[in-house]
Amino acid sequence: MSPVPVVEAIPSGIVSLADHEQHARGRLDDNAWAYFAGGAGDEITMRANRAAWDGIRLSTRVLRRLTGGHTRVQLLGRTLAHPVLLAPIAFQCMAHRDGEIATAYAAAIQGAGLVLSSQASIAMEQVAHAVLGEATRGPLWFQLYFQHDRGFTRSLVERAERAGYEALVVTVDAPSSGARDRERRAAFRLPAGISAVNLEGLPAAQPVALEAHQSRMFDGLLASAPSWDDIAWLRSISRLPVILKGIMHPQDAQLAMEAGAAAVIASNHGGRTLDTMPATAVVLPRIRAAVGADYPILVDGGIRRGTDVLKAIALGANAVLVGRPYVFGLANAGAMGVSHVLRLLRDELEISMALCGCATLAEVNADTLFG
Numbered sequence: 001m002s003p004v005p006v007v008e009a010i011p012s013g014i015v016s017l018a019d020h021e022q023h024a025r026g027r028l029d030d031n032a033w034a035y036f037a038g039g040a041g042d043e044i045t046m047r048a049n050r051a052a053w054d055g056i057r058l059s060t061r062v063l064r065r066l067t068g069g070h071t072r073v074q075l076l077g078r079t080l081a082h083p084v085l086l087a088p089i090a091f092q093c094m095a096h097r098d099g100e101i102a103t104a105y106a107a108a109i110q111g112a113g114l115v116l117s118s119q120a121s122i123a124m125e126q127v128a129h130a131v132l133g134e135a136t137r138g139p140l141w142f143q144l145y146f147q148h149d150r151g152f153t154r155s156l157v158e159r160a161e162r163a164g165y166e167a168l169v170v171t172v173d174a175p176s177s178g179a180r181d182r183e184r185r186a187a188f189r190l191p192a193g194i195s196a197v198n199l200e201g202l203p204a205a206q207p208v209a210l211e212a213h214q215s216r217m218f219d220g221l222l223a224s225a226p227s228w229d230d231i232a233w234l235r236s237i238s239r240l241p242v243i244l245k246g247i248m249h250p251q252d253a254q255l256a257m258e259a260g261a262a263a264v265i266a267s268n269h270g271g272r273t274l275d276t277m278p279a280t281a282v283v284l285p286r287i288r289a290a291v292g293a294d295y296p297i298l299v300d301g302g303i304r305r306g307t308d309v310l311k312a313i314a315l316g317a318n319a320v321l322v323g324r325p326y327v328f329g330l331a332n333a334g335a336m337g338v339s340h341v342l343r344l345l346r347d348e349l350e351i352s353m354a355l356c357g358c359a360t361l362a363e364v365n366a367d368t369l370f371g
Contacts, residue, residue: 008334015344017305018304020325020332024327027331028094031188034185034188040273041178041275044276045271045276045278046271047271048279048302050304052279057369059368067359071350072361073361075318075319076262084113084319084349085114085298086326087323088116088118088143090119090121093194101126103338106336107138108131111136113138116142119145119196124159125162129163132164141167141168144234146224146226152201154237157240161240172244178275179275231256241263242260242261244261247264247265247267248280250290254291266280266299267321289316296318299315310349
């Protein structure tokens with residue numbers, strides 16, 4: 001049985017997600033801060049994500065009847081209390097001793113969906129056991145990276161099914177890590193006692209003998225990178241719906257739909273892989289146009305306000321994921337910090353809906369945006 005996290009107070013003066021980030025800088029050492037807060041290269045894409053939401057304007061409507069309004073949304077056969085889920089983030093015990101357990105409790109209390117990282121610092125079974133019985137919880141999904149050992153990948157999938165996870169979120173945009181300058185400057189390393197516990201027992205990759213003209217990247221590291229065939233294989237071995245995270249091109253969204261993916265997540269990995277990619281807010285409408293009105297799309301990257309959530313829905317998303325903000329909340333006050341981040345987003349979403357004259361998310365559309 002997983003221990004219940006200790007209740008901690010929210011530090012005074014924190015009233016926004018930006019406040020959580022600023023306060024967390026004093027809670028996290030340089031090593032953890034470089035990992036959680038940094039992006040790839042010059043962090044152009046990371047900044048662009050935030051700037052894109054800021055650049056979108058909302059259109060207000062007045063004197064509308066809003067009694068009975070709510071933030072509920074239908075997603076993959078479930079009714080969610082609100083359209084905010086927690087994105088997969090690895091090694092959360094670097095931010096707080098309760099790590100992913102605290103995050104899971106907070107998500108369950110606030111009715112938010114949770115995507116557990118395959119590189120979590122607490123075992124997937126412990127996290128699931130802690131919250132599956134919570135009546136208010138949102139969806140519990142497991143994020144999957146294809147491993148170089150196909151049998152080990154299969155065992156991860158089987159463990160997730162047995163533990164009670166409801167979907168597999170396959171991260172498809174990171175066949176290699178980005179060039180993360182902040183981490184390199186900080187000489188990032190995992191602290192003692194923290195590891196990707198779900199990957200324990202993964203056999204070591206066999207070295208590839210390369211010719212002088214061959215590339216260590218293309219002929220070495222990427223030799224075991226997944227392809228569309230691997231998505232078909234994954235669907236053949238699991239009863240769980242498969243969601244593809246990291247879709248940034250309309251044609252890839254169409255291919256995902258044709259491959260039987262239950263949904264896609266428009267994501268540039270929070271700016272942590274390829275720098276100078278466009279912001280997710282920019283590509284989201286193009287992806288929606290490519291797959292039609294009914295196919296589920298989620299989006300992440302730079303969501304910091306309830307107004308951002310509303311804008312994402314207006315641009316064609318069914319729901320959003322947040323990443324860094326909840327880790328900053330975790331660093332500040334454990335489960336209470338994560339819960340506070342989620343509550344702020346939901347409250348701000350309701351305020352935004354009311355001021356735009358939208359009683360439900362079904363009423364949010366392109367007309368909710370100005371211009």
